[in-house]
C-alpha cells in the first residue's frame with residue numbers, strides 16, 4: 001500500500017525521489033465523504049479525505065487523512081475531522097479554535113463571525129440568539145466540509161482551468177459561484193444547476 005501511494009505522489013510531483021517529493025506538498029482542503037472511497041494507496045474504505053496541493057506544479061491529489069498523516073506528515077486534517085465528529089450530531093457543541101482560524105483563512109466566515117466564535121470560547125452560557133448564531137456557523141463548517149461542496153469546487157475549478165485556454169469565455173459568473181460557495185459554505189440548487197448547464201453546453205471535460 002505504501003509503495004502505491006509514494007508512486008502516485010511522485011508521479012504528480014516535480015522531483016522523482018520520494019524523500020524530496022514529499023516536501024512539495026501542502027494541505028489545501030478536507031472533506032468527509034458520505035460514500036466510502038478508495039485512497040491513492042489502494043486502501044478502502046475511507047471517508048476522511050484531504051486535498052493536498054503541490055507547491056511547485058500546482059497539481060492536487062485526494063488522499064485519505066491517515067495516509068496524509070503517516071507518509072506526508074501533514075496533520076491539518078486531524079483537527080478538522082475531530083471538529084466534524086464532535087459537532088455532527090450536536091450543533092450546540094463547539095469547533096476548535098484551529099478550525100475557526102482555518103475557516104477564516106478560507107473566507108468561509110467573515111470578521112464578525114470569527115470574532116464572535118473566539119469570544120464564545122470564554123463564555124459558559126450563551127443566550128438563545130448567540131447559540132443560534134453559533135449553530136449557523138457550525139452549519140457552514142459542516143457544509144464546507146461535505147462531499148457535495150468538494151464536488152462543486154472541483155467542477156468550478158475545472159471550468160476555470162478550461163477557461164484559461166478558452167479566453168473568450170467570461171469567467172465572472174463562475175467566479176461569483178466560487179465566491180458564493182465560500183460565503184455560504186455551499187452552492188444553492190439553482191447555482192449548481194447553472195454550473196452544470198455551462199459544463200454540458202460547452203462540453204467541458
Ligand SMILES: [Zn+2]
Pocket residue numbers: 005039040041042043063064066067
Ligand atoms: Zn491511503
